[in-house]
Amino acid sequence: MDTVFVMATTVPDDGTRGPGAQWVIAEPVIAAIAARAAVGVPGVARLEPGLTGLASQVARSVRQKINGLAPAPAEGVRITVDHSAVPSSLSASIDMVASGHDQAGAVGRAVQREVTRAVADATGLAPQAVVVSIMDIDLYGTGAW
Template sequence: MTREQAPAGQLVETVISPPVIAAVAAHAAAKVPGVVRLEPGLRGLAGSVTRIARQRIKGLEPAPTEGVRAFLEQDPPGVRVEIDVALSGLDQAAATAQAVQRAVSRAVTEATGLIPTAVSVTILDIEIRGGLL
């Protein structure tokens, strides 16, 4: 949440909800080289179905957030992001996960003004293509 002064001296409050932060993070993570896809996992599937249903009832088109969860924290104020990914077997997993952390942190800060206190990346799958193993 940010507060800004309006021209007439009025205080304007901007509220950024966790699904918006998750959508920004999902978009940034998906663009990182070596990320094959975001993986929703069991917890993510349940939350995603509920969120999509609520948004469709309101007539909104939901932004893709599968595999990403964002949490607003009060003390200290900040945002925490969790991302579940499938990676390419062609890249080093740790380096790709760190690249995801940097990309998501930068994108969330640029889009919302909030600096993530943590960006956790869980690798759920590594795709090996071409029969190398």
């Protein structure tokens, strides 16, 4: 895989990384995993950030560029992780544009399955919910009629 994801860990006081170590995967990392999985589903024309998503994207991009990092694309994806639960619970919201050449409902279900699989494989946490919102249907952009 050509993408490197940075995760934070807390290490026990003695400096070892044994059973007491805890890995915390930040929401932007999970969002990038979910975004990559969603755009790979046939019938997804693109992810579509809303106004909230655009504001978050700009703030995250500026923060990452200041730190010298290349931002991973995560537009149109919102991740919520509840770390107070044991184990942590995770939910994802995907805003997308579907191709006009596929059934929107079938594409949405495929996105739910693929995002669930990709996030669980990468993080070990299976999302409790993956909500897919189809914001638009792209009738002409993905092929000729």
